[in-house]
Amino acid sequence: MARVRALLGRPALPTSAPAAGFLAIGRYRFDHPQQRLRLADGSQPEATLTHREAELLKRLHDQRNQVLTRTDVLRELWGDDSFFNGRSLDVFITRLRRYLRHDPQVQIVNVRGVGYKLLA
Numbered sequence: 001m002a003r004v005r006a007l008l009g010r011p012a013l014p015t016s017a018p019a020a021g022f023l024a025i026g027r028y029r030f031d032h033p034q035q036r037l038r039l040a041d042g043s044q045p046e047a048t049l050t051h052r053e054a055e056l057l058k059r060l061h062d063q064r065n066q067v068l069t070r071t072d073v074l075r076e077l078w079g080d081d082s083f084f085n086g087r088s089l090d091v092f093i094t095r096l097r098r099y100l101r102h103d104p105q106v107q108i109v110n111v112r113g114v115g116y117k118l119l120a
Contacts, residue, residue, distance in 0.1 A: 021034070023061050025100070025106055025118070026103040026106035026120045027040050030061065037049060037100075039103070044102050047099045053095060056073065056077065056089075057096055059076075060118035061120075064118045064119070067116070068115050068117065069114055070114065070115040077089075096108055106118070106119070107120075
């Protein structure tokens, strides 16, 4: 009985805290280890990201509202910053913008000649 009373007397666990591994991006919840992105309200189907898309979105999230330089991303994810890899990066940014289009407060913007910035 003493244990039950002690358990009942404990404060409730917070329910609004995000689960481990989830990152909040506007109204989206991004599960980086599972490479899944979904709206918190569940109004849209969950998106399964490729490994590179997930890594790119994680880097954008980690430096949100700051410029993520194109050269750094290309060297970290592709190994070099050649023209052809730069075109691939543009395609991945376009895909991420498409995934994030359901929340108008989340944007990936170009910083001309430098890189990209996630505004959330």
